[in-house]
Amino acid sequence: MNFDFDRIAIDDVSRHFGRRRALSRVSLRVHAGEVVGLLGPNGAGKSTLLAILATLLAPSAGTVRYGDRVAREIGPDLRSRLGLLAHDLHLYPELTARENLLFFARLYGVSRPGAAVEASLARAGLTERAGESVTGYSRGMRQRLALERALIHEPRLLLLDEPFTGLDDASTAALVSRLKGLRDEGRLVVLATHDLDVAEGLLDRAAVLRDGRLVAFEVAGDRLRERYRAHLERN
Amino acid sequence: MKRLFAPLVVVLMVMFTAAPLMIAWAPCEATMGLVQKIFYFHVPSAMMMFLSAFVCGVASVAYLFKGRPAADRLACAAGELVVVFGAIVLVTGPLWARKSWGVWWQWDARLTSTLLMWMIFLAYLLVRKYGGPGSEKLGAAMALFGTANVPFVYISVNIWRTVHPTTNVIPLLPPQMKGPLWFSAAAFLLLYLLILAVRVRLEERRAELEHAYLLAEEI
Amino acid sequence: MFLRVAWLVMRKDLTIEVRSREILYTTAFFAVSCVLVFAFALVKEGRPLEDAAAGILWIAIAFAGTLALGRTFERERHAETLRALMLAPTSRPAIYLGKLLGIIALLAVVEAVLVPLVGLLFHAPFGARPFMMLALLATGTLGFSAVGTLFAAMLVRARSRDVLLPVLLYPITIPVIIAGVRGTAALLEPVPDIALAGMWLSILTFFDVVFVTLSLWTFEPLMTE
Numbered sequence: 001m002n003f004d005f006d007r008i009a010i011d012d013v014s015r016h017f018g019r020r021r022a023l024s025r026v027s028l029r030v031h032a033g034e035v036v037g038l039l040g041p042n043g044a045g046k047s048t049l050l051a052i053l054a055t056l057l058a059p060s061a062g063t064v065r066y067g068d069r070v071a072r073e074i075g076p077d078l079r080s081r082l083g084l085l086a087h088d089l090h091l092y093p094e095l096t097a098r099e100n101l102l103f104f105a106r107l108y109g110v111s112r113p114g115a116a117v118e119a120s121l122a123r124a125g126l127t128e129r130a131g132e133s134v135t136g137y138s139r140g141m142r143q144r145l146a147l148e149r150a151l152i153h154e155p156r157l158l159l160l161d162e163p164f165t166g167l168d169d170a171s172t173a174a175l176v177s178r179l180k181g182l183r184d185e186g187r188l189v190v191l192a193t194h195d196l197d198v199a200e201g202l203l204d205r206a207a208v209l210r211d212g213r214l215v216a217f218e219v220a221g222d223r224l225r226e227r228y229r230a231h232l233e234r235n
Numbered sequence: 236m237k238r239l240f241a242p243l244v245v246v247l248m249v250m251f252t253a254a255p256l257m258i259a260w261a262p263c264e265a266t267m268g269l270v271q272k273i274f275y276f277h278v279p280s281a282m283m284m285f286l287s288a289f290v291c292g293v294a295s296v297a298y299l300f301k302g303r304p305a306a307d308r309l310a311c312a313a314g315e316l317v318v319v320f321g322a323i324v325l326v327t328g329p330l331w332a333r334k335s336w337g338v339w340w341q342w343d344a345r346l347t348s349t350l351l352m353w354m355i356f357l358a359y360l361l362v363r364k365y366g367g368p369g370s371e372k373l374g375a376a377m378a379l380f381g382t383a384n385v386p387f388v389y390i391s392v393n394i395w396r397t398v399h400p401t402t403n404v405i406p407l408l409p410p411q412m413k414g415p416l417w418f419s420a421a422a423f424l425l426l427y428l429l430i431l432a433v434r435v436r437l438e439e440r441r442a443e444l445e446h447a448y449l450l451a452e453e454i
Numbered sequence: 455m456f457l458r459v460a461w462l463v464m465r466k467d468l469t470i471e472v473r474s475r476e477i478l479y480t481t482a483f484f485a486v487s488c489v490l491v492f493a494f495a496l497v498k499e500g501r502p503l504e505d506a507a508a509g510i511l512w513i514a515i516a517f518a519g520t521l522a523l524g525r526t527f528e529r530e531r532h533a534e535t536l537r538a539l540m541l542a543p544t545s546r547p548a549i550y551l552g553k554l555l556g557i558i559a560l561l562a563v564v565e566a567v568l569v570p571l572v573g574l575l576f577h578a579p580f581g582a583r584p585f586m587m588l589a590l591l592a593t594g595t596l597g598f599s600a601v602g603t604l605f606a607a608m609l610v611r612a613r614s615r616d617v618l619l620p621v622l623l624y625p626i627t628i629p630v631i632i633a634g635v636r637g638t639a640a641l642l643e644p645v646p647d648i649a650l651a652g653m654w655l656s657i658l659t660f661f662d663v664v665f666v667t668l669s670l671w672t673f674e675p676l677m678t679e
Contacts, residue, residue, distance in 0.1 A: 017368055019448045056537065057679050080543035088534035094470045103466050107459065107542045133473075149538075299675045355625040362622060367613030369679060373622075376608060376676055380601065380626050383668060387629040387661055394653070395632050 003077045004156055005067030006032040008053070008188060013062035014212075015048055022048040024212040025062070030190060032156070035183050037199050037220065038192040039228055040209035046192035049209070050159045053190060054084045066157075080108065083155035087162055089146035091134050097121065097145050098130040101152060108153035120148035140171035147178065158182060160191035164198050176202050200224045208232070243429055250422040257415045271335075275415055277327040279423035281349060284320040285385070287313045287427065288352060291359070292382025295375035304442060307371050310378055312434035314359045316427065321353035344396040351388045355381035456551075459544045463552025467526070468559060477525045482564050485518035486571060493575055507578030508638035511568060512594070512631050518564055519557075519598055520620050523606040526557060531610050540677060550673040554603045554666075561595050583641050586651050590641075593658035594634035597665060598627050604669040608676045633658045 010028040014021070023045040030036050038046040051057040052064060055071045055078060063070055071078055084090075091100050101120055105113035121127045124144040134142060143163065150158065160179075164172050179202060183189055193199055199206065203220035208231045216231040258275050294310035297303055328346045329339040340346075359381065363374040471477055492510045496503045530536040539549050569591070573580040580587055605622050609615040637654030640647040 016449055019445055021449055021452050024452075054541065056540070076543050076545065078543075079541050082541065084537075084541060086534060086537070088532075088537075090535050090538035091533055092466070092470060092529075092535060093533070094474050095466075099469070103462065104538065104542075106462055107539070107544070109543060153543075299672060351625060351628055358621050358625050362612075362618055365614045366609075366618060370612065372676055373608055373612060373618075376604070376672055377622055377626075379672065380665070380668065383664060384626055384629065387657070387664075391629040391632040391657060394657075395636060 003067075003074055004081060006156075006186075006188075007067065008157065009063075009065040010049075010053075011063050011065070013049070013052060013059045013064060015045075015052060015057065015060045021212050023052075023059075026209070026212075026214045027062075028207055028214065028217060030188050032186045032188050033183055034204040035179060035189040035191070035202055037203040037206045038190065038209060039194075039196070039199065039206055041232070043211070044209040045212040046209055047161055048212075050084070050086075050161050050190065050192055053157070054082055054159050055079065056084075080153060081156040083150040083153070083158045085146055085150040085158070085160045085163055087165065089142055090149065091142060091146055093135045094133055096131050096133050097126050097137075100134060100145065101149060104149050105152045110153050116152060120152055124148045139166045140168060143167060143171065143175070147175070151182075155187070157188045157190070160189070162193055163191060164193060164195045172198060196225045196228060240429070240432065243425065247422065247425050247429060250418070250425065254415075254419060254422055257418050260415070271331070273327050273331045275419040277324060277331060278416065279420040280320045280323040280327065281345075282420055283423050283427045284317055284324055284349065284352070286424075287316040287320060287431075288356065288378075288382055288385070290431075291317060291356070291378045295378035295382075299372065299375045299379065307375070308435050308438035308442065309431075310375060311363065311371075311438055312431050314356055314363070314374070314378060315434065316431060317356040318353065318360060320427070321349060321356065324349050325353060342396065344393045347396070348388050348392045351392070352381065352385065355384065456545050456548045459542070459548035460551035460555060463539070463549055464555040464559070467553065467556035470529070471556075471560065477522055478560060478563060480525070481518045481522045481560070482567050484521055485514045485564055485568050488514040488517050489568065489572055489575065497576075502576040505639050505642070507572055507576035507580075508635045508642060510576065511572045511580075511638065512634045514568055514572070515561065515565060515595065515634075516598060516624070516627070516631060518568075519561055519595075519602060520623060522560055522564070523557060523599075523602045523623075524616060524619055526553070526560075527606045527610050536607070536610055546674045546677065547670040550603060550607065550670060553607065554599055554669075557599045557603055558595055561599065565591055565595065578642050580638075580642070583646050583648065583651075586641055586646075586648065586655070587638070589655055590634060590637045590651065590658065593655060593662055594630050597630040597658055597662045598623075600662065600666045600669050601626050604673060604676070607673070629661060630658065633661070 008028075008030045010026060010030075013023055013026045015023040026045070026049065028036070038049060040046055048057065052059050066074065066078060066081070092103070095103070098117060098121065101117040102113055105116050110116050118127070121130045124141075124147070126141060126145060129137075129141070134145065137145065143166075147163075150160075158179075163175060167175065176198060179189055179191070183204070200220065200222065203224070206216075206218065206220045206224060206228070207214060208216040208228060210232055215234075216227075218227075254275070258272050291310050291313035294306045294313060297306035298310055325346070328343075328349075332341055332343070332346075333339050355377070359374050359377045362377055363370050366373045489510055492506070492513070493502075496506045496510070527536070530539070540546065542549070569580050569587075572578060602619075602623050606619055609618055609622075612618060633654040637651045637658070640650040640654065
């Protein structure tokens with residue numbers, strides 16, 4: 001598992017489902033050490049783009065390069081460098097937090113899974129309740145656990161789909177600081193979100209999507225909300 | 236191929252017009268009489284059904300592993316024709332059986348195997364229609380598994396039947412019957428290929444329409 | 455590596471099942487209900503129809519199996535965990551194999567209940583030739599489960615998946631049912647026909663080899679878009 005990359009090049013990617021065009025000729029560049037946000041209304045294509053980056057969907061046209069190579073050239077090893085946190089949290093409710101993490105750690109080939117799992121539980125603040133089954137957890141706890149699950153194999157690229165949904169302020173702040181920490185470690189973070197308040201404080205760059213098209217891609221900075229609205233109205 | 240289409244239709248019409256003459260000229264079978272002549276429709280239909288199942292299976296493999304939409308269109312058309320020709324076999328069979336032996340259905344090995352294959356491809360059509368998006372791949376798996384199942388269906392049904400002996404359905408063919416049979420088979424083959432071509436063309440048009448919709452959205 | 459992943463997946467499924475026992479209890483209960491329904495349909499004046507036992511056993515296994523398959527994959531659909539499995543950096547057919555082994559283990563437990571029950575209610579000496587009987591059950595269950603696991607997995611994201619699973623599964627697995635029933639019936643004869651049962655056993659084995667191979671081969675293209 002020696003493959004690694006420090007940038008992604010999305011070139012002219014389109015994806016349609018039958019008659020419906022979900023993405024239309026989107027081009028982006030993402031580099032290590034930055035948090036890129038995918039903003040846009042529902043149905044804009046954010047989830048589709050994330051799924052393509054996660055190699056769960058193939059583009060109908062265009063290419064995605066990890067480093068210099070396309071997913072097919074790299075093979076299954078690519079998946080060891082990707083982490084996905086979707087809206088459905090990918091956790092087995094009947095298993096405990098520890099068992100969930102252990103299962104995924106072993107499945108993803110983490111060396112010394114036991115130690116890695118304990119470290120993750122500590123980071124998520126779940127060590128005391130690690131022996132309880134996940135059904136008893138609050139949304140925030142599950143989110144923290146799911147994030148650790150997505151990161152257990154130390155992926156280079158972390159993809160998050162609406163991670164702030166249903167979180168209270170404390171959990172949101174914790175997640176923001178965690179993501180910033182990951183960025184500072186040199187990872188690539190791409191997240192789709194509706195929450196512009198959070199986005200303003202977190203994103204380095206923002207890509208605005210509408211009806212499958214990329215209408216803007218720029219540095220986030222302040223007054224993101226106004227500029228976002230302006231982009232959407234103009235198009 | 237397109238230029239051949241019209242002349243081939245003419246050839247087909249000639250063949251089907253000549254068929255009744257050929258069939259009437261063939262000798263009447265001793266025990267069953269006139270009814271046996273349904274055999275000239277029954278057997279070629281069965282041949283076309285199995286040919287179509289094979290085409291569907293191969294096209295499905297091509298679609299599943301190479302992703303070529305043309306393969307999927309061919310599989311779709313061939314799958315429908317399995318059900319069509321299968322229906323002909325399953326209607327003519329009992330009609331023949333009823334007149335010959337007094338019962339509509341006798342669990343004859345060949346007819347039962349045909350029924351099973353027919354059900355498999357009927358399920359193929361159901362999953363294509365009701366499976367939602369991505370159902371082409373689901374159908375392809377069904378067609379592949381169905382085609383791979385042919386030997387098993389045939390063997391298991393045959394052994395299931397022969398342990399309890401029963402009357403043989405197809406009597407030995409006297410040579411005078413072979414001519415009309417091969418003529419009918421050729422006519423049915425031509426019919427099959429022409430219908431298949433038309434159906435594939437319909438699917439191609441549908442794909443062109445979808446593509447046009449997609450392009451229209453770009454504007 | 456391949457086997458390790460399959461083992462991991464299977465162990466995870468069995469852990470969940472041992473803890474909740476939901477699929478096990480509901481499937482076993484359903485199988486027993488099936489048998490009772492058949493009993494009322496096919497037992498006349500206290501005497502079961504000849505050869506009914508073999509048929510009833512295999513039909514109950516098929517129905518129960520379909521239920522178990524549906525539920526197992528519904529679990530994976532619940533939090534989209536199947537996606538997480540597909541994202542693992544491993545050979546994907548290994549995941550199929552893990553799921554298959556889990557289903558077989560589950561059905562083995564259900565059959566351990568069904569066989570004595572059917573034997574009891576229908577006066578069928580299933581224990582007369584235990585090894586042969588076990589071989590038939592094993593190969594038959596494997597064949598049914600191999601095709602069933604593949605179909606249930608590929609239907610996870612489909613519409614109408616509950617009804618489509620039996621629609622697709624039963625026609626393909628009819629040779630398994632025929633072989634299982636006739637093989638079992640051969641063993642239940644007053645003088646068990648070992649040769650005939652052996653022949654059905656070889657048909658089942660051949661079916662298993664072909665369809666497990668086909669399933670492993672087609673799993674990845676079917677599960678990816």
